[in-house]
Amino acid sequence: MVFPNLKINHERLHADFEQLSQIGLTADNGICRMALSREDLEARAWFADRIEEAGFLVHDDDAGNLSGILLCDNPKAKTLLIGSHLDTVQNAGRYDGAVGVLAALESLRTINEAGLKLPVHLEVIDFTDDEGAWQPMFGSLSLTGRLPKNYLRDANGEMSSFRAALVRAGINPEHVHRARRSPADLAGYIEVHIEQGWRLERSQVNIGVVTGIVGRSSYLFTFHGQAGHSGTTSMWERKDALQGAALFVTRAHELVRNSYPEGVINCGNVEVKPGTRTIIPSEVRVTVECRHVKQTLLEEMERALLDLAHECAQACYLTVMSDRFGHIATAMMSDSVIEAIEKACEQLDVTYTRLASYASHNAQVMSTFTESGMLFIPSVNGISHNPAEFSEWEDVVRGTNVLMHAILNLALR
């Protein structure tokens, strides 16, 4: 069964997009729908209305993941999940996450209206807190049972504001673990998202078929030196923690550019103690995030950065401590989902290319649980997490049509 003429209703999709873009709109035309905020809850209420309007089953689980379910005739059928997220970072754009949720909803509406009978249930899902206002990927981590059991227990009070935010949103922190599903009930996971890079735009290709998602490790490097009078201490005899940190920042970028062409790092923050102009810095903390498409190379790159930090510290008569405070392993997308997307592109005569995702997505978490895949649409100038984030509307429509046909290909394989 092939339905090459079946197309989504792009006017209805556009109306949805315009309405959703009003929720959390800021004075400078950005979007702020931080997870569990008033704006996020407003977007979810609006989305629940759209699900009801379409005649689907509204469902929310114990982690706040909000779904619309199009049941098939067989109650024992598996469920194909199609999702993304409605939450945003601070001062975000309109496309990141939102496009994926609305495209999934529109795909289901089109399939439903066409009267197609599929052997699987279809479920559009808005995952809670993808962006990490509280915990990145909270929704998909809960659904796959990957949060530690005592994660929300609050022995030392660190989680108290997160717990309060959950309760305000009607989520009982004690019941979050109940959101866990069984992989046996799932037929797969698929997501459309903006690329957030410029590879598609520059190569003038319509669709990116994601083969894998980068692994990420986050480090805090703390360089320790010795405070001293900024005037009376010889320039040749200082233990200036900032000298070691600055050298490391420069050389870490050189290392990755020269030796890890598929790796990226970001030194995102520096904190200097005591931080006054008249005292030589005694302690400097540098936050570094490392990403690589290949797990073994990610680990090798991390070891090289640790060695480099020690080398830079030594060169400046300092010591350095490192703390890896976050890690997500690289994820490979499922061949069957990749093929379903590529087949859809061919059915619709849309150009496509395979690529890796340098951003994290719920598909990364879902891939440990069920056959998962993603497709990207082009981002203009590669800008994201910014009010200037933009994708051409025809690319949104094209991506939604590819998503719908990929859903059909997966459901009917």
Next chain:
Amino acid sequence: MVFPNLKINHERLHADFEQLSQIGLTADNGICRMALSREDLEARAWFADRIEEAGFLVHDDDAGNLSGILLCDNPKAKTLLIGSHLDTVQNAGRYDGAVGVLAALESLRTINEAGLKLPVHLEVIDFTDDEGAWQPMFGSLSLTGRLPKNYLRDANGEMSSFRAALVRAGINPEHVHRARRSPADLAGYIEVHIEQGWRLERSQVNIGVVTGIVGRSSYLFTFHGQAGHSGTTSMWERKDALQGAALFVTRAHELVRNSYPEGVINCGNVEVKPGTRTIIPSEVRVTVECRHVKQTLLEEMERALLDLAHECAQACYLTVMSDRFGHIATAMMSDSVIEAIEKACEQLDVTYTRLASYASHNAQVMSTFTESGMLFIPSVNGISHNPAEFSEWEDVVRGTNVLMHAILNLALR
């Protein structure tokens, strides 16, 4: 007239030193007497009692400078000022400033008890806020009339907490300008201080005779780049403000070490915006303090650093703005005071060497107003602004005797 056998009472000096060291003592054996704090005011009250006890006139001016005056027989005589400061930085040691004030007091007591008749008034002075809890050198800047007239006017509220601190200390902000004196009334200014470096200790010389005090300029360099997603933005196409700042920090130190052997700089603070690991830094502020013994070379060094900042910004596709927010010109000490100190060293058979001060002192401000000079005593390991700050007691006593004889040499020249 030479009095080579006249010596200060080192036991009385030691008793004073021990008592003063209890005021503002912290749990980790440091001293905290930030200007105008309760502890600073307590030290001043204690000092006023010592002045009264010695039979000198207690005087405080409209900027809170606290003096003890030993009047000579001629009411029209000029006044020789001998001073330092009782305030400290946070978590300071016991010697910085305190030694200078106590040595001056002890010198006057010894001269008075010896019944020496001098042709000048002698005045020991504790300058308000040398360390800059509110305004570095506030006391000497007020005494020399160098604060702008509207300095404490509070149009935008920035000065309100400083004004409140002054009022709490019994100082009327509206009357501070009245502290200004006339240079015609002064016979000079002399100060003993710990070196805060290790030149004397390493060369095993007793006394440093200060020839000049470094000029200081403080800059804020702001590197501007472009925020972006830390994962999806190519390592080769970033405008990462931290890359430019880190390169500048490293190369600025190289520049000064290689080209300005008598200059020192300190990059004391770095602030990164937005400062999160997932976003490429868009703005980085670096605070830099520059010091040089020679005014022309200070200015040349500053120009070279400005050029370097632009070069580093350009190399990383950034722009950079610079703001010089503070400047004190280099100061030359008076030949007559230098000679009075050196003569005292010879009279007492004490070794001495000429050197420049890399720390700022009230003598720097006073030198624009009256013939001024300083002598240093050795600092163990060069440590200062730290509870571990230490000078051998015999060096304190030796410095006080040199100070007293230098006072006599100046008064009787």
